[in-house]
Amino acid sequence: MSSPMDIPPDLIGQSGLYNSADPLLRRLRLEASSGNSINNLSKYFHEKEILVLYAGSEYGENNIRSFHRDLTTFAQKHRSASVIYVSTDVLPQQAERVLNGKPWLRMTFFDNSDFAPVGEPEDKNWSVGLEEVNRGEEFLQAGEVEMGIEKIEFGQEENENDYVRPLSRAGLTILMNVFTTPSISVYHIPTHSFLAKNVKMSSFAPENVEKNYTIWKGGETTSVSTSDVISRMKWTLILLVLAILYHLAIRFGGEQYDLIPKIMNGMNWRNTVKR
Incomplete structure (x- = not known):
């Protein structure tokens, strides 16, 4: 777990804004769709159960x-x-162009996230967006999260009164296992854990979303696990194993183990006799 830190000067007297026992929520600096900061995490998320994190x-x-x-x-x-x-x-x-008219929350933009530009931005001085840091806080960057310099333990509550460094957008994408955008993760607040990462966009289609949301609220995942794949393909896998064993028996045991031609010849003989 991350060790408590001194409160940044800009937050003295306001550290209670980010009091939350959830290891993820307390590290997010969020804004409403209006752009105003969410000033009381515990109050705002009191009845919330699911976070849909959309990296785009x-x-x-x-x-x-x-x-x-x-x-x-x-x-x-x-x-x-x-x-x-x-x-x-x-x-x-x-980011503002994407968010225009959307009722979503957003992570604060000014967190020194070190994303490389895709192509060449219209504004030549694109680095200006990386220089202003919200509230003077030292945000956790992608490299620190990836190398485990600051370890976040999920599945349990933390001491909400201890100040911890907030996650930058880049740092959160590491936790989400983002390889490309769009990338969606589902987080379950009651169990303090990620339920699914790299969720399909079709999961939110009208014909799928209600079923999926019921599963998520129950603290279960909609991701396809290795065991699910094996279960669905068990007969195919069994036949594959039998085919491999059959091939090995012929290769190392000799032609006497090549039973299929003998069976086929027997079937043909019986059909000939019946005629």
Whole structure:
């Protein structure tokens, strides 16, 4: 678990804003769709159970507008869930264009996240978006999370009164196992754990979302596990194993183990006799 730290000067007298026993929530610096900071995590998320963490960017956004509509419908309908947008862009304007008209929460942009620009931004001075840091806090960056310099233990509560460093957008994408955008993870607040990562966008389609949400609220995952794959393919795998054993028996035991031609010849002989 992360060790408690001194409260940054900008937060003295305000550290209670981020009091939460949840190891993820207490490390998020969030804003409402209006852009205003969420000033009391415990109060705002008191009745919330599910966090849908959506890592996205302006690049390719036009191709997933139907998913955005589904996610917006989900956020408006399910009051016990929150959709949190995690921008991987390098310019705040890019994130704002994606978020325009969306009722989602968003992680604060000014956290020194070290995302490399995709292509060449229109604004040549793109690095200006990396210089201002919200509230003077030292955000956890991707490299620190990846190397385990700051270890976050999920599945248990933490002391909500201890101040810990907040996660940057880049740091959160490491926890989400983001390889490309869009990338969606589902987090369960009651059990303080990730239920699923790299969730399919189709999970939020009208024909799927209610079933999936019921599963998530129950603290169960919708991800396909190795055991699920094995269970669904067990007969195929059994036949594959038998075929391999048959091949090995012929190769090392000799032609006397090649029973299939003998069986086929016997069947042909019986058919000939019947005629």
